[in-house]
Amino acid sequence: MGMTDRLRVMFVDDEPHILRGLQRSMARMEDRWDVVLCASGAEALAWMDENGSLDVVVSDMRMPEMDGADLLERVRARSPETLRVILSGYAESEAVLRTVGPAHLYLAKPCSPALLEQAIVRPVALRERMTDPSLRAVLAGLSHLPSLPQVFLEIDAELRSPQASARSVAAIIGRDMAMTAELLRLTNSAYFSLGAPAATPLQAIRALGLETVQTLVLNIGIFRQLNSGRQDIAPALEALTTYSLALAGAAERIALANGADGALSKVAHCAAMLSHIGTVVLLEAHADAYRTVTQSLRPGESLEAAERKVFHADHALIGAYLLGLWGFAPPVVEAVAYSGWPGEVGGDPGPLLVALHAARALGPVFPLVAPPVEARPPLDRESLARLGLDDKIPTWTTLVARSADEVV
Numbered sequence: 001m002g003m004t005d006r007l008r009v010m011f012v013d014d015e016p017h018i019l020r021g022l023q024r025s026m027a028r029m030e031d032r033w034d035v036v037l038c039a040s041g042a043e044a045l046a047w048m049d050e051n052g053s054l055d056v057v058v059s060d061m062r063m064p065e066m067d068g069a070d071l072l073e074r075v076r077a078r079s080p081e082t083l084r085v086i087l088s089g090y091a092e093s094e095a096v097l098r099t100v101g102p103a104h105l106y107l108a109k110p111c112s113p114a115l116l117e118q119a120i121v122r123p124v125a126l127r128e129r130m131t132d133p134s135l136r137a138v139l140a141g142l143s144h145l146p147s148l149p150q151v152f153l154e155i156d157a158e159l160r161s162p163q164a165s166a167r168s169v170a171a172i173i174g175r176d177m178a179m180t181a182e183l184l185r186l187t188n189s190a191y192f193s194l195g196a197p198a199a200t201p202l203q204a205i206r207a208l209g210l211e212t213v214q215t216l217v218l219n220i221g222i223f224r225q226l227n228s229g230r231q232d233i234a235p236a237l238e239a240l241t242t243y244s245l246a247l248a249g250a251a252e253r254i255a256l257a258n259g260a261d262g263a264l265s266k267v268a269h270c271a272a273m274l275s276h277i278g279t280v281v282l283l284e285a286h287a288d289a290y291r292t293v294t295q296s297l298r299p300g301e302s303l304e305a306a307e308r309k310v311f312h313a314d315h316a317l318i319g320a321y322l323l324g325l326w327g328f329a330p331p332v333v334e335a336v337a338y339s340g341w342p343g344e345v346g347g348d349p350g351p352l353l354v355a356l357h358a359a360r361a362l363g364p365v366f367p368l369v370a371p372p373v374e375a376r377p378p379l380d381r382e383s384l385a386r387l388g389l390d391d392k393i394p395t396w397t398t399l400v401a402r403s404a405d406e407v408v
Helices: 016-025 041-051 068-078 093-098 113-130 133-141 150-159 166-174 177-187 201-208 210-226 234-257 262-273 277-285 287-295 303-311 315-325 330-337 351-362 381-386 390-406
Strands: 007-012 033-038 056-060 083-088 105-108
Touching: 007 016, 007 041, 007 113, 016 033, 033 041, 041 056, 041 068, 056 068, 056 113, 068 083, 083 113, 105 113, 113 315, 113 330, 133 315, 150 166, 150 210, 166 177, 166 201, 166 210, 177 201, 177 210, 201 210, 210 234, 210 262, 210 277, 234 262, 234 277, 234 351, 234 390, 262 330, 262 351, 277 287, 277 315, 287 303, 303 315, 315 330, 330 351, 351 390, 381 390
Parallel strands: 007 033, 007 056, 056 083, 083 105
Antiparallel strands: none
16 A cells, blocks of 8 residues: 555545535644545546555545446555545445445545544554564465355355345355355354254255354355364364354344444454454464464463464454455454454444454453463453443343353
């Protein structure tokens, strides 16, 4: 992205008074941002042709000739690392769906200067952490990084189709016999407590919901890639799967208890389920060294700190890097990256980060350490108190205990 001390931020809108308002509201950032204003998509692309890539592009959705989705798609093709934001007064589902690929963030007008500033600053700060030379060195030294499983890509494409249904997604999964077997094994585990066992992918989807099945498929696919013939790490991966399921259940329950709707609570489930992808990567690449890290961990010592001592990067940041690479929503990437220390997020932690952090701090014991070590991060009571959530801790404790009991 060509990150420098000053961010190059472009605002694109065909209404002059909107651009003037944005310029005024962002004046307080003039010591840190170089702001560029453009009145059309064509003008924005011409500016990039002449001046190079940008760190951030914030575009209105509805513009003549070239709308925001088209512009951001072209920006993505020219500069994939540019943070792309849609700012729109229209919330039609079709418009939102068209920006799922090209846009990282979708903000509704009117948007306060503080909200807009934070929406830009937080992902940029996270991206700076994920381009740290030490992380790059670790990633460069790995034998390979997992890619998105083909079946996940097909399911993702199907879910964006207007004709998507449980049956059409089940048909995709059913073509992969190993995936089907593993999905049904997990679906019928004690964790999900189904009334009757699922015998087909369609039954699994109807029982669990598309979001949960999609997350399980991704997790299974990544674990399968990294465990190809590796009997030495198979028990650890099995334990991580069970742990991730318990963590996901805890995060979902906490999100619901905090007032999240069903959709957001499912995203919390997804974030928690995928939060230890970085652990899997480290374990596959450095099995012996990782065992040494976990076995020598002392009570009260941070798992992330111990990982950084040996690998110069930790599982949370590696996992966040992969999820960002795969195009997951910034709040999910942020939740995974900061789940151990939400106070470092640069502002108040959002609901996904709160749910995942509380699940990690209060929930199941990380399975790759030996008692009495638990490898739980300390609960960030200061951030929770600032959000007015400290009185919910007893409720969360009860909820996560219930999740742990279900995964036995």
